[in-house]
Amino acid sequence: NLYWTDTGTDRIEVTRLNGTSRKILISENLDEPRAIVLNPIMGYIYWTDWGESPKIECAYLDGSERRVLVNTSLGWPNGLALDLEKDKLYWGDAKTD
DSSP states (O other), X not given: OEEEEETTTTEEEEEOTTSOSXXXXXXXXXXXXXXXXXXXXXXXXXXXXXXXXXXXXXXXXXXXXXXXEEOSSOSOEEEEEEETTTTEEEEEETTTO
């Protein structure tokens, strides 16, 4: 599957690599979705949102059980990396450097 964020439509979507089964996973309460990473082992999707209330969120790969992980001390979170061995999520922030 291919997952992506769309800042123009403020959505997170998924499709099969051949373009079939396209689905909108999340389309509510997104301001400026940006980076996205997956943890296929645990079945999670993580993303940044750098709008008026910047935050980093996660949900299951089907978009269910959405929750906020970080919503303080953020400016423009716009890069994510996942260390599966250490079970850590890293991010870059363009505003706070």
